[in-house]
Amino acid sequence: MSKLKYFLIAGLLRIAGSLPLGLAQFIGKWAGLMAWHLNGRSRKTTDVNLKICLPELSAEEQYQLSKESMAHTGMTALEIPLMWEWPVEKCFGLIRETRGLELVDNALASGKGLILLAPHLGNWELTGLFFSSRYKMAALYSPPHIKEFEDYMIRVRGRLGSELVRGDRKGLLRLMNILKEGGVAGILPDQSPRGKTNVYAPFFGMEVRTMTLVNKLIQKTGANTLVAFAERLPDGKGFRIVVEEPVPGNGDADPVVAATALNQSVEKVVRMAPAQYQWEYKRLRHRPPGNPNPYYPHKICR
Template sequence: MSVPSSDSNNTPTLNQKQHFLLSVLYFFSRRSLAFLQGLGLMLGTIAAWFPQGPAWVIRRNLKLCFPEQSERWINQVTRQNLIHTAQTGLEFTKTWGMPADYSIAQMKEFENIELFLEAIKSPKGCLVIVPHYGNWEFMNPWVSQQSQPVIMYKPSKNPIMDKFVWEARSRLQASLVPTDEKGVKSILKTLKSGGVSILLPDHVPHDNGGIFAPFFGISVWSGILSSRLIQKTQCAVVMLSCTRLAHSAGFKIVADKVDPEVYSTDLQLSVNALNRSVEQLIRRDPSQYQWTYKRFKKCETLKNVYQ
C-alpha cells in the first residue's frame, strides 16, 4: 500500500520501520467502520480480563467520581469503557486516513444542533467546547465544514502518528495553530473577529495554566484557557459531543448549552461552571468518557491517586 506524501517541513523523514507502521495505520483506515468497531469490541473485551493497566485506571477514576455505585456497576462500566476506548482508537485511523467527506457522511443524527449553528453566527465569535467524550475526532470534518475553525495542534511525540494526524488535519477546512502563546493569540484574534475556535477543556494543564476547581466533587487542577478567552471576548460558547450509533450506523452529534456561570468575570466561578458542564455531559453516559486518562493526578487534597 502506498503512503501519501507530506510536506517535509511539517513532519520528519521516517525510517523503514516507521514507514511500515504508518502503512499499517493506512491499512486500518481502509477497513470498514463495522470491521473496526467489531475489532474494538473484541479488543476491549479482552482488555477487561486484565485488571492492571488501562482497566485499573478506569476503575480508579470511576470509584472517585461515582462512590455511590456498586462494584458490579463499576465492573460493567469499566468493560464498556474499554470497548469504547478501543473502538474510538480504531475509528481515529478511519477518520484520519479517509477524505473529510467520508467522515461528514457518517454524521447521521443531530440533537439540539441549532444551538451550535446559532452560536457560530455570533459577531463576538464562538468557542466550541469538545470534551474527551465519545469520538471527538470523527466530527472534526463536519464541524470544520460548518465553521472553518481555528484548532490548536500539538505535535505527537511519535513521528508516525504526527505524520498521520498532520496529513488528516491539513485536509480540513480549519487553521492549525500551536499549543503555545502564539497559538493562544491566534485564537483570541479569531474570536475577536467573529470566528470560531475549538478547545478540549478537560486535560490536566501545566503549572501556570490552571487553578483548582471541583470536578465530580474533587478539587482538581483545571484549565483556565477557555475561561480567559470567554472573559476577554464575551464570545458565544457551545459544547459538542459525538457518539457512535448502534450497528455501525454512523454517529450522532449533540450540542449542549454550557452552565451560564461560565461567562462570569470571576475566573474561579467560570472554571467551576465549565467543569460542571463537562461533568453533566459525562453523567449522561459515563462509559463514553476517556477514563483511561489520569485526570486526577493533580488534586488539592487527594495525593498519589494513581499509585
C-alpha cells in the first residue's frame, strides 16, 4: 500500500512540477481560499494562532490575515513541486532580489560554521536550494511517513550537494562536524520538538515546548547563527531571499534563555511577512503540564 501511495504522490508531484509559477500560485491561492471558506481544521488552527500570537491586531485585521495566510499556504503547497522538479537554474531564476547575504559571508569569514535558521515562512524549499548552491551545507530532516518517499526527498533536496541528515544521534554528530569544518547547517527552528532535548519558552507570549538543539550546537562548535527565508513577491514576480541577524542569546548557557532568543528570532522575521507564515501548524499544542491545549481547550497538557 505504501508503494502505491508513493507512486500516486510522485505522479502528482511531477504533474504539479510541470506548471509555470504563475499558474501554480493561482491554483494554490484559490485552493487555500476555498479551504478557508470551508472553515475546516486548518482555518480553525490559523484563527486560534493569530488570536493568541497577534492580539494587537483588531478582529477585522485577524480575519483578513487568516484569509491571506491560507492563500499563501496554498501557494506554498503548489510551489514546492516546482522546487523539486524544475531544473535548479530555473528555480534560481525566480529569485529577483537578495538582502543580507553579506551577513552570511561575514559569518563564514570568521572561520566558524554557520547555523542557518529557516522557519516555515515564504518558500523554505527555495531557501534551502539557494544556500546549498553557494556553501557546503547539511540540513536536518525528519523521515516522511511513506518510506519510499524518503529517497525521492533526499535526491531532490540534495541535488546541488546539500547533505540531508536525520535528527538522530548520528545525524547530529554529522551536523557538528560540518559546523566544525566551517560549513552551514540548515535547521527549521519552529517545529514542536520530540524527545527530551527541549524546554518551555515563550513563543509570541505563550510558553511552548521549544528545541534546545540550536543552543547545543552553538555550545559544542561555537557556530554563528542567522535567520533566512524566501519571501514571495506579489503578482507572481518571484522571490526575495532575506537574511537577518537573530535576536541575541541563542548561545546562552541557560537553555531557557537560549530557547527564548530562538523563538524571538523566528518572531522577528515572521512579523516581516506575517501572511506568509504557516499559521495552520499547531505550534502551541505542547505547553507546560496543567495548561489547557489552545486548540482543544477541554484537554489539559501533560
